[in-house]
Structure formats: C-alpha cells, structure tokens
C-alpha cells in the first residue's frame with residue numbers, strides 16, 4: 456500500500472490544496488481511508504494526521520472502515536417514507552443481516568439510509584451502487600438484491 460500511496464501523492468506533488476482529490480483517489484483505490492493511509496497522506500501533505508482526518512471526516516463521501524463490494528442506499532426521505540421506505544429498509548436489513556451504516560460479514564454489501572435522491576416520483580427508491588431502483592416493493596427488493 457505505501458507504494459501505491461506514494462504514486463498517488465506524487466501525482467499531486469504533496470500540495471495542501473490537493474488533499475481532497477488525494478483522499479478521493481486513495482479511497483477509490485482501496486475502498487476506504489485506513490489509519491495507515493491517513494498517516495501516509497498526512498506525511499505527503501505535510502499535515503498532521505488529525506488535520507487530514509478532520510478534513511476527511513467533514514465529508515460524507517469518505518469512509519474509515521472497509522466497505523462492502525456493493526453499497527445499498529435506501530431512501531427514507533418524505534416521499535419514500537410515505538410510500539413504505541421503512542418496510543423496504545427492514546426487508547433489506549433482514550435479507551442482508553446487517554444494520555444501517557453497517558457492512559455484511561462477507562464484505563459484499565454496505566447498507567445506508569439516505570434522506571432523498573431527488574427521484575421522488577419513483578418513490579420508494581433504493582440505489583445499489585449507481586443503479587436506481589424505483590417503485591420498490593419488499594418482494595422486488597429481495598429479488599434485486601439476489602442479482603448482486
């Protein structure tokens with residue numbers, strides 16, 4: 456991992472302003488920002504580890520523990536909530552045996568609840584990776600999950 460990190464850091468020349476793109480690139484490569492990665496990034500960026508962590512933790516896009524291969528996001532915004540989003544979330548939790556914010560033991564899925572995807576006309580909505588699945592039902596959720 457340090458070699459890969461050094462390559463990424465070299466691309467950005469250790470500039471402070473490049474911290475976000477470096478974090479994005481490292482997360483893109485390893486799936487999350489490990490303690491070791493944060494420590495290396497801090498060195499390359501000439502910042503303290505707590506500064507790097509402070510910046511990264513400000514953004515919801517960064518993760519600090521290993522994620523599942525697929526991310527399942529269940530919308531619980533108003534439109535989705537009214538149309539049964541909670542039941543969909545319960546079914547996904549049961550089906551994957553994982554809580555919201557968690558990752559399955561086999562690291563296949565991570566589960567998140569989201570406030571609104573901006574696709575309210577399709578409510579209730581579940582997004583798996585980049586695939587938007589609208590007008591979700593409990594039965595459909597089960598079927599779609601089995602395809603991943």
Ligand code: FES
Pocket residue numbers: 530531532533534535536570571572573574575576578579580
């Ligand atoms: S409330 Fe679910 S997409 Fe808007």
